[in-house]
Amino acid sequence: MLEHPAATAPTRPVTVLHADRSPADHALRADTDRLISALSNARATFWYERDAEQATGSRTGPMNLETPELPVDANxxxxxxxxxxxxxxxxxxPGGIPARNIRYEVFGPDPWLADTTP
Structure with missing residues (x-):
């Protein structure tokens, strides 16, 4: 998701928020760091359930979107x-992001699809 803005709009404001079990479980962390570095107006916040102290600037616990603040026009x-x-x-x-500005991808089975097996 960061490759496109890094290649086409490197000055675009981008906020990366990631939550994971631990820094060791954080998939593609090196790629994420590299792409954030390529974006001149990017910031990142990472949350880890455990071992957050092993990753500089990371927060402990589940993702909390009270901080950092997201602009209400954010996609x-x-x-x-x-x-x-x-x-x-x-x-x-409730934080003010309108539903029309949220695009998502669920990892795993889609709970909205009915089981169509006979």
Whole structure:
């Protein structure tokens, strides 16, 4: 998701927010750091359930969207398992981000699709 703005709009404001079990479980962390470095107006916040002290500037616990502040006109692209997405949505909408500005990808089975097996 960061490759496109890094290649086409490197001065565009970008906020990267990521939550994971631990820094060791953070997939593509090196790529994320590299792409954030390529964006002159990017900032990142990472949350880890455990071992957050091993990653400089990281926060302990679940993602909390009270800080950092997101602009109300932000386009938001949450990705993750359904329980995480429910938690994020419960923070984004009351935080002023309109539903039309949220595009998401659920990692795992889609709970809205009916089981069509015979």
């Amino acid at each position: 938001v692209y949450p990705c993750g398992p359904f329980p995480f997405m429910r938690e994020v949505g419960a923070q984004l909408l």
